[in-house]
Amino acid sequence: MDLHDSPDEREFRVRARRWLTQHAVDSPDVEAMPGSADVDAWRTWSRKLHTAGFVGLTWPVEYGGSGLTPTFQAIWAEEVARAGVADHLGLVGLGMAGPTIIEHGTAEQKERLLGATLRCEIVWCQGFSEPGSGSDLASVRTRARLHGEEWVVNGQKVWSSWAHMAQWCILLARNESEAPTRSALSVLLVDMRTPGVTVRPLRQLTGDPEFNEIFFDDVRVPVSMTVGDPGDGWRVAMTTLKHERATIGLGLASRLDAMVDAVINLVNRPNSDGVIPGRDPSLMHRLADIWIESQSLRVLNLRVVSALAESDASPPFGSITKLRWSEANQRLMQIACDAIWSDSVVAEGQSAANDWTFQQLRSRGNSIEAGTSEILRSIVAERILHLPRSR
Amino acid sequence: MNLNWSPEQLEFRSTLRRLFATSSDSGVWSTMAASGLLGLTIEESLGGSGAGPLEDLILFEEAGRALVADPLFATVALVAPLLTTVDDTSDLVAPLIAGDRIYCLAWAGTAGRYCLDIAALAGGFTVDQSDGGVQLSGARRLVPGLLEADAAVVLTPGPAVYLVPLDAPGVERSDRAAIDESHTLGDLTLHQTPARLLLQGEAATVAVRSTFSRAITLAAAEAIGIAEAVLALAQTHACERAQFGRPIGSFQAVAHPLADLYADIEMARSLALFVACRMQEGAADAPEVAALAVAAGTLGLTACETAIQIHGGMGMTWESPLHRYYKRARYLRTLMGSPDAHRALIADHLSASPMA
Numbered sequence: 001m002d003l004h005d006s007p008d009e010r011e012f013r014v015r016a017r018r019w020l021t022q023h024a025v026d027s028p029d030v031e032a033m034p035g036s037a038d039v040d041a042w043r044t045w046s047r048k049l050h051t052a053g054f055v056g057l058t059w060p061v062e063y064g065g066s067g068l069t070p071t072f073q074a075i076w077a078e079e080v081a082r083a084g085v086a087d088h089l090g091l092v093g094l095g096m097a098g099p100t101i102i103e104h105g106t107a108e109q110k111e112r113l114l115g116a117t118l119r120c121e122i123v124w125c126q127g128f129s130e131p132g133s134g135s136d137l138a139s140v141r142t143r144a145r146l147h148g149e150e151w152v153v154n155g156q157k158v159w160s161s162w163a164h165m166a167q168w169c170i171l172l173a174r175n176e177s178e179a180p181t182r183s184a185l186s187v188l189l190v191d192m193r194t195p196g197v198t199v200r201p202l203r204q205l206t207g208d209p210e211f212n213e214i215f216f217d218d219v220r221v222p223v224s225m226t227v228g229d230p231g232d233g234w235r236v237a238m239t240t241l242k243h244e245r246a247t248i249g250l251g252l253a254s255r256l257d258a259m260v261d262a263v264i265n266l267v268n269r270p271n272s273d274g275v276i277p278g279r280d281p282s283l284m285h286r287l288a289d290i291w292i293e294s295q296s297l298r299v300l301n302l303r304v305v306s307a308l309a310e311s312d313a314s315p316p317f318g319s320i321t322k323l324r325w326s327e328a329n330q331r332l333m334q335i336a337c338d339a340i341w342s343d344s345v346v347a348e349g350q351s352a353a354n355d356w357t358f359q360q361l362r363s364r365g366n367s368i369e370a371g372t373s374e375i376l377r378s379i380v381a382e383r384i385l386h387l388p389r390s391r
Numbered sequence: 392m393n394l395n396w397s398p399e400q401l402e403f404r405s406t407l408r409r410l411f412a413t414s415s416d417s418g419v420w421s422t423m424a425a426s427g428l429l430g431l432t433i434e435e436s437l438g439g440s441g442a443g444p445l446e447d448l449i450l451f452e453e454a455g456r457a458l459v460a461d462p463l464f465a466t467v468a469l470v471a472p473l474l475t476t477v478d479d480t481s482d483l484v485a486p487l488i489a490g491d492r493i494y495c496l497a498w499a500g501t502a503g504r505y506c507l508d509i510a511a512l513a514g515g516f517t518v519d520q521s522d523g524g525v526q527l528s529g530a531r532r533l534v535p536g537l538l539e540a541d542a543a544v545v546l547t548p549g550p551a552v553y554l555v556p557l558d559a560p561g562v563e564r565s566d567r568a569a570i571d572e573s574h575t576l577g578d579l580t581l582h583q584t585p586a587r588l589l590l591q592g593e594a595a596t597v598a599v600r601s602t603f604s605r606a607i608t609l610a611a612a613e614a615i616g617i618a619e620a621v622l623a624l625a626q627t628h629a630c631e632r633a634q635f636g637r638p639i640g641s642f643q644a645v646a647h648p649l650a651d652l653y654a655d656i657e658m659a660r661s662l663a664l665f666v667a668c669r670m671q672e673g674a675a676d677a678p679e680v681a682a683l684a685v686a687a688g689t690l691g692l693t694a695c696e697t698a699i700q701i702h703g704g705m706g707m708t709w710e711s712p713l714h715r716y717y718k719r720a721r722y723l724r725t726l727m728g729s730p731d732a733h734r735a736l737i738a739d740h741l742s743a744s745p746m747a
Contacts (some may be wrong), residue, residue, distance in 0.1 A: 001667075003394075003665070003672075004392060100476055105506060108552075270433040276571060282737070284738035285735070287741060288737035288738045289734065296662050296682075299664060299665040300657060300658065300661040303395075307395060310395055312604060317657040374647070377643075377647040377650040377651065378650070381640070385649055385650065386630070386639040387638075387640035387645075387649065388630060388640050390641045
């Protein structure tokens with residue numbers, strides 16, 4: 001075992017750090033959420049990242065990627081967090097839709113969509129969850145009826161981040177007239193400009209319209225835009241979710257590290273009440289526990305990318321990253337709100353400290369998005385501990 | 392970077408697991424000596440195997456899993472690193488490696504602290520110099536491995552490190568019946584007992600600090616081994632025990648605590664690997680060791696408590712092995728030191744961090 005970068009990794013890290021230091025001023029506001037971000041600035045920034053060669057690090061070279069191991073993606077995530085800049089706008093495309101197309105897509109789909117995704121000409125959204133299908137994803141009811149060379153899609157998707165700015169959607173739909181089982185599902189790639197697609201923003205409890213509802217009303221999708229075979233959608237969707245959790249995992253440890261540093265700075269300064277929160281030993285003990293958790297997650301992450309460098313299969317312990325990150329981040333945000341104390345009840349825009357209140361409110365979504373903590377625990381219990389399937 | 396086990400390390404782990412699974416409690420010591428395990432990390436020039444902190448981690452994780460009885464921890468984790476720091480101790484190290492001589496460590500504990508904390512060196516034994524010799528007087532409660540030991544390594548304020556043969560005049564030992572029956576505890580009293588000086592001054596401080604850091608890491612490894620062992624028992628039970636017409640492991644109220652336990656194990660293991668890698672490069676920082684002590688000290692107990700709960704009434708019986716793991720976990724936690732004290736150390740470190 002060796003904690004240090006190999007010569008190649010070191011060279012990449014130095015190059016990334018130097019580039020990020022030089023260009024950090026061009027980055028859009030890193031704290032801005034998808035609902036309120038300056039999309040044009042973010043798109044411009046994403047293109048700069050692509051031109052500099054930092055986008056699609058793990059994608060195969062033949063599809064415009066760099067063909068590197070996930071270790072390099074983890075280094076990139078560390079350096080982005082360290083520099084305090086925004087990453088590429090198209091995370092759904094780079095981390096989920098793209099890898100799914102690479103694994104299951106047709107030559108035409110790859111040619112048309114992959115390069116444009118890297119260049120941020122296409123931003124993707126994910127059309128998986130529905131009002132009636134959250135954790136029980138296999139029960140989706142959005143219908144795709146085959147009509148000649150086209151699917152006709154009707155239904156409603158929900159919790160789709162980025163949908164208001166997305167050009168394409170990776171959609172999970174049920175083939176009409178088949179029994180409600182997993183084998184009747186298909187994954188379709190839908191151009192969001194197609195007539196019948198309506199996006200409606202949903203306001204979150206933070207006040208931000210970060211995610212959206214998408215309505216499909218007789219939307220016609222060419223059969224050539226099916227990923228994998230019709231009816232094979234469950235397997236394809238599982239590829240997407242596998243990549244979703246892996247992509248998220250790589251960045252999470254670095255994000256938590258950066259947040260812990262920010263909270264350390266916060267508690268060591270007087271708050272608006274004139275109190276230095278870090279003088280309270282019990283608050284510092286809570287913070288120490290999160291620091292321990294972030295140290296563990298960082299090393300766990302290195303274990304995951306080390307394993308992926310040797311084998312394509314993600315190691316079992318990789319499945320706990322998101323679970324532990326979400327709960328640690330939620331506790332960290334509680335500490336931050338306790339640190340700013342009176343300011344934690346002040347609405348956005350009223351106080352310099354209110355970002356923490358926003359972040360704390362937003363953090364409640366961490367244990368729901370991309371697999372609830374309950375579902376993640378069941379996955380560990382069934383797939384790693386081999387306990388009998390629960391209902 | 393690479394945090395994968397090497398093929399040799401994986402092989403070492405399975406060899407150990409087989410060895411511990413097939414050894415009797417009474418035979419395990421001579422088996423370990425014959426396999427060169429007692430000198431695993433002692434340098435080859437002193438007759439050891441010259442392995443590193445990662446192999447050490449594997450050894451103690453497997454020892455914890457198999458509840459290998461002391462004096463493994465007392466002799467190999469607590470004393471060997473001190474002896475090998477000293478010049479010209481081959482007369483002491485060779486019999487340790489061969490399993491012919493058992494050592495224990497008596498460190499001061501007058502402040503009531505039992506843990507491996509260098510601050511605890513402030514009291515304890517007193518040193519008299521006369522007739523060209525050194526005599527130690529004083530007492531130390533609850534010395535692990537004292538009853539089996541042939542010699543004690545004694546830490547005195549200063550600090551200094553002495554060797555006391557336990558058949559020397561003025562030595563009193565009494566049995567203190569440990570709750571964990573797989574190891575012994577005894578009270579040691581010395582009255583003007585002749586002793587041999589091994590280390591003093593800065594060299595002693597450095598050696599004791601690194602020995603304690605290392606021992607905390609190995610205690611943590613044992614706790615991780617224990618947690619894995621009881622998780623395996625609970626998994627089996629949850630699959631086999633049926634109530635309401637189905638295996639209890641199919642109930643999320645049973646399955647989810649086990650999933651959390653799995654996550655706790657992998658998080659603590661990550662810290663243990665990190666600290667061992669840092670030691671491989673030189674030394675781990677105090678907050679890094681403290682983080683591991685909190686994680687593993689908590690893990691050992693909560694793992695056993697979860698497993699006892701999942702086993703229901705069976706978990707409360709003497710017949711079940713769970714209580715033995717539980718009691719060992721308690722012992723390891725006291726050795727590693729109170730999680731709150733370690734959190735306080737980390738908190739100091741965080742408060743002192745430079746502002747961004």
